[in-house]
Amino acid sequence: MLAQNGIPTAEDLARVRPTAARLAQGPVAVTECFQNIPCDPCYHSCKRQAIKPFADINDRPQVDHDQCNGCGMCLMRCPGLAIFVIDQTYSETEALVKLPYEFLPLPAAGEVVDAVNRAGKVMGEARVEKVQSGAKLDGTSVVWLSVPKDLSMEVRHFKIREVR
Template sequence: MTDYKETGILSLDDIKKPSEDRLKKGPVVVIECVENIPCDPCVAACPKDAISMDEITDIPSIDFDGCIGCALCVTECPGLAIFVVDCTSDPCTITVPYEYLPVPEKGEKVFALDREGKRVQVSKVVRVRSSGKTYGITLEVDRENIWKVRGLEVKR
């Protein structure tokens, strides 16, 4: 049993993770959307039809093998619930949605945060996507932190 309905904070038991084999092949989506809300922009955002749902209130279903890790869904999700993890090199990277100011710049060092907003490590910003409805910020993250880091705090 998990208690995210009381705390608002998901645990790893609440989300579907790609396999270790899939992680080795390239960047891949992680969707942390667990409520049956009427929402589906993630489905339309995906150019590979890797996200699907039968009804608009369904929890999104993910085809990890079909995903190319483009992160287009990350910047279209109004719930800020989608991430892209890339563990094909060290450090790994995580693309997280971001809606605060100031927006970090490429090359800037920021605090990488966990799901509770606690600082996990200092991370370098390696890419800033601004083409969607929200920013998608790609951070370098130590391999042991890829299932912890889900946000960022600008240091300046």
């Protein structure tokens, strides 16, 4: 499936998903990098060594979810925009999804957007909680979305409802 349409299969996602017990402990990085390419900035950015050393630069990143504190340094350094931070402890009903974003205009905190899945299908509404941007982020902004908890492992992008 991934090779034909760019959308990972349920099996692909199961291999990178943190356990339910780990998700219940707080923010954690999820690497949805499914291609063997020469890339390892995520490994070098992780001060906690939660991203395991690569045997070969073409390896895909492997996260030790128990070591990860969800700081997002790897997310900001991933040139493939393939890392997300999920916090299912955000509230009783909502999770926080931090995702890389390289488009303009940037959304504003408080704005309601359409949350979309990996295939671009609208899954529901999300609220922009925070937008991080600046020179330290190398041109990649990080948008924090609050989404219904049951969508936290599905929502991977969003659509701004109206262009300002």
